[in-house]
Amino acid sequence: MLKQKRVAAIHDISGVGKCSLTVALPIISAAGVECSVLPTAVLSTHTGGFTGFTYRDLTTDIAPIVRHWKSLKLHFDAIYTGFLGSYEQIDLVSQAFDKLKAEDTLIAVDPVMADNGKLYTIFDASFPQAMKELCGKADLIMPNLTEAALMLDEEYQEGPYTKAYIEELLKRLAAATKTKLIVLTGVYFDNTKLGAATYDVAKNEIRYVLGEKISGSYHGTGDVFGSALIGALMNGKPLDEAVRIAVAFTVRSISWTQKAQTELRYGVNFEANLPSYIQDLGLL
DSSP, rough: OOOOOEEEEEEEEESSSSTTHHHHHHHHTTTTTTEEEEEEEEEEOOOSSSOOOOEEEHHHHHHHHHHHHHHHOOOEEEEEOOOOSSSHHHHHHHHHHHHHOOOTTTTEEEOSSSSTTTTOOTTTHHHHHHHHHTTTSSSSEOOOOOHHHHTTOOOOOSSSSSSHHHHHHHHHHHHHOOOOOEEEEEEESSSSEEEEEEEEETEEEEHHHHHHHSSSOOHHHHHHHHHHHHHHTTOOOOHHHHHHHHHHHHHHHHHHEEEEEEEGGGOOOGGGGHHHHHHHHTTT
């Protein structure tokens, strides 16, 4: 019998500006996977490029939702977390892992807290260490280079990078978090290709998946990539193949957005590329 997989996505939700749950829900669903959502906050828009947005903190709702899900004896094939806005939310999500995971549940953490060499202004300097502890409970983590450096308490280095630097960074991060799988994003060795490095710790295997490097800064691409990666893994794709599919989908979405001249603060136009993503998964 063909059994549908179920993923719990624990992220905030912004009504306008494609990121977090408004990205995770459609992409993971398109992969043929049920996406259960646990919103950590509700915003009228995301916070990048918009002013006057509304914000409702749902921290106090997290534990009751988890208790209810636990009472239903739900089985989750993966739990996927993104932006967490406080130390309290990190602690509650850590507890959610303990309550909801089964032996075969993939715990995936995207430690969203920084980019372009800088910690987001809402966080203090000790936040990366709290996030590193959460990553220590994950099977898979998906940091960008800034987040990796911060969790290692190291200075961020600008690219282009060398393979020697990336591989040492991956090994230090694996030692610091004890996680099994790392997907490091924002990796590039020249100005033509950009993508990710994967590290399977048990196999001591590092691989690179690079796509076209498109100029400009595009909001929400980390969430597009992460959600596409989770969808691919839930379809049984091995890590490097899942990353290849996610990179290709993200690059196509950025390219489409650039050609359409969409205002960047509204996020990338991933919707038009969902059919090709589904095809890459072998579902069409």
